[in-house]
Amino acid sequence: MEAFDNLLLGFSVALTPINLFWCLVGVILGTVVGVLPGLGPAATIAMLLPLTLKMDHTTAIIALAGIFYGARYGGSTTSILLNIPGESSSVVTCLDGYQMARQGRAGAALGISAIASFVAGTVGVLGLMLIAPPLARFALRFAPPEYFALMVLGLAMVVFLAGDSMVKALLAMLVGLWLATIGTDLFTAESRFTFGQVKLLGGVDFIAATVGIFAIGEVLVNLESQGGAEIFKLSRGLRNLLPTLQDLKDCRFAFLNGSVIGFFIGALPGAGATVASFLSYGLEKAVSRHPEKFGTGVIEGVAAPEGANNADAGGALVPLLTLGIPGGNTTAILLGGLILWGYKPGPLLIQEHPQLFWGLVASMYIGNVLLLVLNLPLVPLFAQILRLPYYVLYPLIFGISIVGVYSVNNSLFDVWMMGLFGLLGYLMRKLDFPAAALILGMVLGDGLERALRQSLMMSQGDITILATRPISGTLLLIAVTILCLPAIRKVRSWRVEAVEREG
C-alpha cells in the first residue's frame, strides 16, 4: 500500500507538463542513439550532463534515464534490418531478427521487439519499485567467485549458439575470450597481445568487432552473388508488417523470461545487458519445443533478448539508486550526475528524496508507453529500408558501419579493426563457425578473468573457493548441466535409434 501511495506521488511529479516533455525528449533521443551504431547512451548522457545543471534535478534524471532505456528500444532496429547491432546488447537480436527480415518478417520482428521491450521494461520498473532494497542487498552477496560462476553460466550459453559443431562454437568462444585479453592487464599493468600498437593498450573496441563480424561479414557473403539475388522479401500491407496474435502467443514465455532475467542480471553491478540478452536467448532456446529452428528466424529469439536488455535498464537502476553502485558506463555517468546535483545515492536516497526516486519510477512507466506508441507506428517506415535495391543497401551498410565505428572514439584505427573483423566474420560464415559464440567470449572474457583472478587471490590459490560457496556452486552446477546437454541429447538419440533398429 505504501508503494502505491509513493507511486501516486511519483505520477504527480512525472505527469507535470515539463517532466512529460523532457521524458518524451529523452526517449526519442535514446531511440535515435540506440538506432545508430556507435553513438551510445553513455556518450550522449555525458555530453548532455552539463546542460542539466540548470534544470530541475527530477526533470534532469527523468530525461537522462529516458535516453538510457530509450536506447535499448532503438538498438534492435539496425540489428533486425541490416545485421548491424545498434547496441552491444542487441548482438543476439541479429541472430533471429535479421533472418526474419530476410524472410519478409522484418515488421513482425521490429514489432515484437517493441512489445517485448515494453513488457519487460514495465516489469523492470515494477521490480525497481517493489523489490529494489532487498534485491540490492542480495546483489551485494555477489563476490568474485559468484561473478566467476555467473560468467561461466553465461559462457555455457555457447551450447545454444552452436550450430552443427560444438567444437567450432567452443573454438570461436575461446578466440573471443582471447580478444578480451588484448590490452593492458588491469592487475599488473602489463600489456598483452598488443602487437606493438599503442591503440590496442585499451583493448579491442567491442563495437568495431561486432559491426565488422556481423554487418561487414554478412555484406561480403551477399556480395558473392552477382546481379543481386533477392535478399529480402517484404510483405505488403500493414497487417503483415506487425506481429500476429499467434506471434504474441508464441512469445508469452519469452516476455516473462526476458523480463525476469534482464531485471536480475541488471541488478548485478558489472554483469550488463549483453550478458542478460545472451542468457535469456539461451534459456528460451533450452525450453523451446523447436530449438533447432533458433538462428533461422524464430520470433521468440527476438522477443527474449530484446525483453532482457530492456528489463536490465530497470534492474541497473537498483544498485545505482539504493547503494550508489553503478553497474555499467551509463549508470556510472548517471551516478556522476546525481552527485553533481548534490545527492548522495545510497540506502537513504529513497527516504530523503522521495520525489526524485518515485518521480523517476513513474516517468519510466510513462516513458515505456511513449516508446511503444512511438515505435510501433515507425515499424512499417523502418521496414521500408529493405525495399532499397541491394546496390544502395550495401554501400549504405558500409557507410553506416564506418560512421558508427568511427564516431565511438573518433579513431581510424577502430575502423581498420572493423575491416579486419569483417574479413574474420566472412571466413567464419564460410567455415560454419558461429560468430555469436566469439562475441559471447569477447563480452564475458574480461569479467571472467577478473573474477577468476580475484577469487584465487581471495583464497590464496585454492580453486575450490569457486565451487564451495552456495551461490557460486549452484550457478556452476547449472552451467555444467547446460554444457552436458548436447551429450545427453546425443546419448538419448543413440538409444532411440538402437531401440528402433531392434524393433
Added chain:
Amino acid sequence: MTSDKGNLISGACLVAFGIYIISVAVKLPYIADVGPGSGFFPLWLGIGLVLFAAYLMFASFMSSAAEARSESQSWKAGGRALAGWSAMMVAIALLGRIGFGLSFVILTIFLIVALDRRPALLAVGVGVGLAVAFHLIFVVALDVSLPKGFWGF
C-alpha cells in the same frame, strides 16, 4: 574447398594460433605478487585452443570424403567478396587523406560499377546521394565528426 578441407585448414591455423598464444603467455608471469599473473589466463586459453583445434583436425580426418564433396562449391564465388572487402579497406585507407565523403563515393562506385556491372552514372548518383545524406544526418544534425580530407569535408 570441401568442408573437411576447410576444417582441416582452419583447425591447423587455430592450432598454430593457440601455440602463438601459449608462446606469448609463457613469457608473461604466471604468478604475480598479488595472485595469478597476466600470463595465467591466456596460457590456459592457448592450451584450450590447441586441444579443441587438434580435435577439429582429427574429426575432419575421420569424416567421410563423400559427405565432404557435397559442400564443395561454396568457395568459388569468394573472389567477388574479397574484391569488395579490398575495396572497403582501400576506402578506409583513404579516409584520413581525402575524407569520408569522397572515399565513400569511390567505394560505392567500385561496388556498383566493377562488382555489379551497372552504369557509372547510377553509381555516382547513389554514391553522392548517400554521402550527402550521411553528412546531413551525422555531421549537421547529430554533430558527429567524420574524417575530413584536406579540402575540409
